[in-house]
Amino acid sequence: MPHRTIIEPFRIHSVQAIDLPDEATREAALERAGFNLFGLHADEVIIDLLTDSGTGAMSSAQWAGMMRGDESYAGSRSFYRFEAVVQDLTGMAHVIPTHQGRAAERILFEVLVDDGDVVPNNTHFDTTRANIEHQGGEAVDLVIPEGRDPQADHPFKGNMDVDALRATIEEVGPERVPLVMVTVTNNSGGGQPVSLRNLHEVRRVCDDHGIPLFLDACRFAENAWFIKTREEGQAHRTPRDIAREMFSLADGCTMSAKKDGLANIGGFLGLRDDDLASRCRNLLILTEGFPTYGGMAGYDLEAVAQGLVEVLDEHYLRYRIRSTAYLAEKVAAAGVPIVQPPGGHAVYLDAKALLPHIPPHEYPAQSLAVELYREGGVRGVEIGTVMFGRPDPAGGPDEPAAMELVRLAIPRRTYTQSHIDYVAEVVIAVAERAADLRGYVIVEQAPWLRHFTARFEPR
Numbered sequence: 001m002p003h004r005t006i007i008e009p010f011r012i013h014s015v016q017a018i019d020l021p022d023e024a025t026r027e028a029a030l031e032r033a034g035f036n037l038f039g040l041h042a043d044e045v046i047i048d049l050l051t052d053s054g055t056g057a058m059s060s061a062q063w064a065g066m067m068r069g070d071e072s073y074a075g076s077r078s079f080y081r082f083e084a085v086v087q088d089l090t091g092m093a094h095v096i097p098t099h100q101g102r103a104a105e106r107i108l109f110e111v112l113v114d115d116g117d118v119v120p121n122n123t124h125f126d127t128t129r130a131n132i133e134h135q136g137g138e139a140v141d142l143v144i145p146e147g148r149d150p151q152a153d154h155p156f157k158g159n160m161d162v163d164a165l166r167a168t169i170e171e172v173g174p175e176r177v178p179l180v181m182v183t184v185t186n187n188s189g190g191g192q193p194v195s196l197r198n199l200h201e202v203r204r205v206c207d208d209h210g211i212p213l214f215l216d217a218c219r220f221a222e223n224a225w226f227i228k229t230r231e232e233g234q235a236h237r238t239p240r241d242i243a244r245e246m247f248s249l250a251d252g253c254t255m256s257a258k259k260d261g262l263a264n265i266g267g268f269l270g271l272r273d274d275d276l277a278s279r280c281r282n283l284l285i286l287t288e289g290f291p292t293y294g295g296m297a298g299y300d301l302e303a304v305a306q307g308l309v310e311v312l313d314e315h316y317l318r319y320r321i322r323s324t325a326y327l328a329e330k331v332a333a334a335g336v337p338i339v340q341p342p343g344g345h346a347v348y349l350d351a352k353a354l355l356p357h358i359p360p361h362e363y364p365a366q367s368l369a370v371e372l373y374r375e376g377g378v379r380g381v382e383i384g385t386v387m388f389g390r391p392d393p394a395g396g397p398d399e400p401a402a403m404e405l406v407r408l409a410i411p412r413r414t415y416t417q418s419h420i421d422y423v424a425e426v427v428i429a430v431a432e433r434a435a436d437l438r439g440y441v442i443v444e445q446a447p448w449l450r451h452f453t454a455r456f457e458p459r
């Protein structure tokens, strides 16, 4: 077979029109939103790479499943299908449906995390960190050093630093570490994968100290694909087989079905321990709903059950990972600094390298994200000091985040190659006038998860 273009392994069945607002409209939208792209109306954006969460296109099989949805309050047929798919994938006996991943986190941490506890992770996602801190716990990021260096080349930059994990547990004492988490792929660390070998090593450390291991499993299928294509001895295995081994190493998982569930909403908490599951279910009933629907409609359960099967299809995963790499290669070839190698669901622009004249407390990645919108109506998201920096209570400059990135997250099965070509053109145009970009100040912010609602002004 000649080497041919890796095509989108689907044809388009239903479309939505998109439109680029003119320059004056974009400028007015930025002013109104306080230069926070979360404040834009989606109709003011032409290519929306804010997130890959819940923004993908569902298949006709998923839509058909929705028509079969059983909306019974208790014991819905759709729940049992959902439960069977998740049990088959994870091997976890207890499957607790939630409306999103963060609901699973909130419930799990309310049961497990007490004041003064420490939770290690390769890199906490923003809601994961916030939910731990909300319980009085400390969220500690222990990714390998290569994972903090956007230019370092390593096939598994999401790996946990196993020595640092061991040292942290010994320093604070295992009784103060209620769980260890590993995020696959490592979203906040650049969408970088974790190797099977690393998961085995983390499992060993947890076993040595009697600490349960949880996966933040939102992108388990993309991670499985990276293991298949990058880890020695894994090439012959199916993504499903690899994913099952990943889950087999964990005592539980939190999952947002809005990512590798290929659905627009949903999530779950998977658990092996009976007692922990019953405590979590009690909290579920308090805020999410009865255990056979959690926060989801019967039709949502069907969409997720079908999505969890489709996401492990090799043609899908090959196209998915290739299309992200395609955008990365295009902008990198034009000299735009990005996190290398590209992650699974997103390309991360390195604003620290592109805008060395803007210090972290003036939010270089925010400046870059705003400029991509101004230039071409493309919306990305800041993952830097706005999201992960710490405001100084005394009013001084923020404690900066480790990296200053703009994430361009690719919705699943939504944009075509020409959309992605357009995005690359916009990024390159902004990079060409990087020296003219200015920093921002925050004029309004919330006590946690400030990036969603903060208002900015140009400096």
Ligand SMILES: *Cc1c(COP(=O)(O)O)cnc(C)c1O
Pocket: 053, 099, 100, 101, 102, 103, 125, 127, 128, 183, 187, 188, 216, 218, 255, 256, 257, 258, 259, 266, 267
């Ligand atoms: C999206 C995400 C979450 C939270 O899931 P929601 O469905 O948005 O609540 C948690 N962890 C990671 C790694 C994520 O990407």
